[in-house]
Amino acid sequence: MYRLLKQIAKTGIVTEPAPEADESLRLLAQRLQDAVLGHFGRSLAVRHVDAGSCNGCELEIHACNSPHYNLERLGIRFVASPRHADLLLVTGPVSRHMETALRRTYEATPEPKLVVAIGDCGCSGGIFGESYASRGAVSNVIPVDVAVPGCPPAPAAIIQGMLTAVSSTSARRSSGASR
DSSP: OHHHHHHHHHHOOOOOOOOOOOHHHHHHHHHHHHHHHHHHSSOEEEEEEESSOOSHHHHHHHHHTSTTTOGGGGTEEEOSOGGGOSEEEEESOEEHHHHHHHHHHHHHSOSSOEEEEEHHHHHHOTTTOSSSSEEESGGGTSOOSEEEOSSSOOHHHHHHHHHHHHHHHHHHHHHTOOO
16 A cells, blocks of 8 residues: 555646637537527527437537536526427437337427437437337437437537527528428
């Protein structure tokens, strides 16, 4: 034990240098915040639905709440109930067991509702495709506004997908078109 403590004292604290500030991420965050406030006039409430994924996309979604990306400062928060949500983030291929739950979640979300499919599995069914146990892509079960491909997609891509969903809905609303 003494040798270990001596080695620790001799080596000292070894850490990585802090990452450089990413200007493109700051601009993306600012555009997202402006779009959310312009469209909703308040914060954006997001409900995440795991429809049968491997949890790779969930890890990246959790990274969006890390201090590096910090969605909370942009006024974007995750909610527990679809009745409070403005946007659904759906991950994974829709398993047969989750099909009804996903439909009910979609129906419980108040208008105007946005749906973003995350990851290759959510966009196309991924390696699982359609089978006796899987409905495949999220769009096979509910309407999808934006699909964010990747296995898993980076947090910046997820944030860009949310920006695209909010921006496209704002453009549709201003032109008078509906879904």
